[in-house]
Amino acid sequence: MTKISGLAVVGKKAKISEGVEIGPYAIIEDDVEISPGVKVWPHAYICSGTRIDEEAQVHMGAVVGHLPQDISFDVTKKTYVKIGKRTVIREYATIHRATKEGEATTIGDGCYLMAVSHVGHDCHLGNNVILANGALLAGHVEVGDNSFISGNVVVHQFCRIGDYCIIGGFSGVNKDVPPYMLVRGPSVIRSVNLVGLRRAKFPRETIHKIMEAFKVLYRSGLNTSQAIEEVKKLGQSLELDHLIEFIRSSKRGICKYKYNNTEFFE
Numbered sequence: 001m002t003k004i005s006g007l008a009v010v011g012k013k014a015k016i017s018e019g020v021e022i023g024p025y026a027i028i029e030d031d032v033e034i035s036p037g038v039k040v041w042p043h044a045y046i047c048s049g050t051r052i053d054e055e056a057q058v059h060m061g062a063v064v065g066h067l068p069q070d071i072s073f074d075v076t077k078k079t080y081v082k083i084g085k086r087t088v089i090r091e092y093a094t095i096h097r098a099t100k101e102g103e104a105t106t107i108g109d110g111c112y113l114m115a116v117s118h119v120g121h122d123c124h125l126g127n128n129v130i131l132a133n134g135a136l137l138a139g140h141v142e143v144g145d146n147s148f149i150s151g152n153v154v155v156h157q158f159c160r161i162g163d164y165c166i167i168g169g170f171s172g173v174n175k176d177v178p179p180y181m182l183v184r185g186p187s188v189i190r191s192v193n194l195v196g197l198r199r200a201k202f203p204r205e206t207i208h209k210i211m212e213a214f215k216v217l218y219r220s221g222l223n224t225s226q227a228i229e230e231v232k233k234l235g236q237s238l239e240l241d242h243l244i245e246f247i248r249s250s251k252r253g254i255c256k257y258k259y260n261n262t263e264f265f266e
Helices: 194-199 204-219 224-232 238-248
Strands: 050-052 063-066 080-083 094-096 104-107 181-183 189-192
Touching: 050 063, 063 080, 080 094, 094 104, 189 194, 189 204, 194 204, 204 224, 204 238, 224 238
Parallel strands: 050 080, 063 094, 080 104
Antiparallel strands: 181 189
């Protein structure tokens, strides 16, 4: 049964499905679509162009779908935010809609965005991504499935973070983070995300291959192109193929193993 507080403000053109719960003082603008089982907590603000899939939650003070923080954005453009199934958006988190006509900032299924985290315009988060408190993603950031971004991490615009990565607290990221890696510090790869891979029940043989690939990429002294050729020799693996393709498609370059003072500020 749908439960909408009499103290909520819901636009007449908003599409609210059966089984939705909307708390007092929540604001739902026109051109919002909310699927069954969604809970909108008191004082949440859901803006025009937002689409929220089944059983998601938007907690107190969160703002979803507001105008992008892009001074060149044309406010007449119709853009969107799309929230996946069972995703939880906690207190005062903010998610901004895309900048290009007809496009969307997207959050996948089963994500968990903790309090005061921010997802900028045109970002794309995969499934089961966790943003801890105060994590900040600038515009056009991509985050792969099952990655964890710790508290007070800042990610530069246009960066990509691969699948099954973990970014340690207070880190700054201005390069692409290859899949399965752990970052701690300013764009510094420290190791393979062993805990994440084990929790995800990766086979031991697969984890071993990823660790060998890490050694080739970051401890062999080879440049990136040479390292990729050596990783190919480790044997056939969907995970290694994915790692290689991610690195090859990088436009910003990948995070390094050792931090260079000048590079981070270039």
